[in-house]
Amino acid sequence: MSPSVRTRPEASGRALSEAYDTALLDLDGVVYAGGSAIAHAVESLERAREGGMRLAYVTNNALRTPDAVAGHLTELGIPTEAGEVITSAQAVARLISEQVPEGARVLVIGGEGLRVALRERGLVPVESADDDPAAVVQGFGGPDLPWGRFAEASYAVARGVPWFASNTDLTIPSGRGIAPGNGAAVEVVRIATGAEPQVAGKPLPPMHRETILRTGAERPLVVGDRLDTDIEGAFNGGVDSLLVLTGVTDGAQLLAAPPQHRPTYVDADLRGMLTGQPEVTADGDGFRCGGWTATADGAVGEDEGGRERGRLRLDGDGEVLDGLRALCAAAWTSAGEGSCGLDAGKALARLGL
Numbered sequence: 001m002s003p004s005v006r007t008r009p010e011a012s013g014r015a016l017s018e019a020y021d022t023a024l025l026d027l028d029g030v031v032y033a034g035g036s037a038i039a040h041a042v043e044s045l046e047r048a049r050e051g052g053m054r055l056a057y058v059t060n061n062a063l064r065t066p067d068a069v070a071g072h073l074t075e076l077g078i079p080t081e082a083g084e085v086i087t088s089a090q091a092v093a094r095l096i097s098e099q100v101p102e103g104a105r106v107l108v109i110g111g112e113g114l115r116v117a118l119r120e121r122g123l124v125p126v127e128s129a130d131d132d133p134a135a136v137v138q139g140f141g142g143p144d145l146p147w148g149r150f151a152e153a154s155y156a157v158a159r160g161v162p163w164f165a166s167n168t169d170l171t172i173p174s175g176r177g178i179a180p181g182n183g184a185a186v187e188v189v190r191i192a193t194g195a196e197p198q199v200a201g202k203p204l205p206p207m208h209r210e211t212i213l214r215t216g217a218e219r220p221l222v223v224g225d226r227l228d229t230d231i232e233g234a235f236n237g238g239v240d241s242l243l244v245l246t247g248v249t250d251g252a253q254l255l256a257a258p259p260q261h262r263p264t265y266v267d268a269d270l271r272g273m274l275t276g277q278p279e280v281t282a283d284g285d286g287f288r289c290g291g292w293t294a295t296a297d298g299a300v301g302e303d304e305g306g307r308e309r310g311r312l313r314l315d316g317d318g319e320v321l322d323g324l325r326a327l328c329a330a331a332w333t334s335a336g337e338g339s340c341g342l343d344a345g346k347a348l349a350r351l352g353l
């Protein structure tokens with residue numbers, strides 16, 4: 001086993017749903033996309049739960065309340081209680097409550113999820129910079145958030161009122177394309193004030209702490225589709241992770257991942273929770289998984305721009321995901337603490353990725 005491919009012996013050969021006690025699942029790109037369930041999600045989650053694994057849903061989106069998210073999941077065929085949903089609104093509300101007096105007023109730029117989370121911590125949501133707030137908080141407000149709300153936040157932040165953000169995801173996927181996310185809204189206030197908010201959401205520790213406090217997970221497995229939120233959040237929390245390829249990450253991005261973006265496991269979709277994840281073994285010939293052998297080839301070739309560049313090679317045959325696992329081991333070992341710059345185009349094309 002290569003030292004740069006993270007594995008845990010307790011999971012070798014066993015289904016992940018048995019090796020870990022709680023799945024901390026991202027939603028968009030993992031469980032659903034554009035409001036509909038992702039293929040194999042409903043039945044995979046049902047089987048994982050039947051096998052004794054606890055399921056919790058962890059979202060950076062602060063717009064909806066846990067009740068509303070649980071209702072949506074239940075409608076999709078995944079029976080869920082509000083207590084099984086953890087949002088960045090809850091994480092930022094706890095962070096604020098640790099820094100302001102009990103019952104303090106908080107200027108809210110965002111949606112109902114944020115207001116409910118603040119009340120849960122005994123804080124009082126207010127709407128104007130003139131309401132003497134002890135803190136300002138920004139969370140995703142959806143398409144109907146008026147522009148004037150950013151002015152309200154800016155007036156208070158410019159006076160020195162502490163500023164918080166539920167998360168800083170710059171974009172948010174919608175059924176019609178990619179829309180500006182809360183991170184873009186935070187930039188608006190940053191440009192107007194020059195100030196810097198405290199942020200709670202993935203990949204930062206307040207969100208991970210909120211998740212562990214609410215689930216009591218002892219052997220958690222983070223399941224996500226984004227390297228810079230889900231997987232980096234797991235890395236920062238010292239927790240194992242499963243990347244699924246049903247969302248925003250493709251094979252090339254995965255191979256180029258720096259250490260904090262490298263998942264413990266990778267699979268096509270949530271069926272990966274129900275199986276043992278195969279080991280990658282290293283020998284003098286390269287990195288083997290299933291019928292594949294991957295090598296970091298120092299022999300130079302040319303990339304699309306005609307520049308000379310080393311290559312990742314893939315030989316053999318077998319399951320697509322085994323080929324990707326072998327390539328990850330070769331790429332990450334070759335890159336060490338950096339990001340793999342080898343050309344993986346041909347190797348990924350062999351896998352249809």
Ligand SMILES: [Mg+2]
Pocket residue numbers: 026027028029030224225226247
């Ligand atoms: Mg996602």
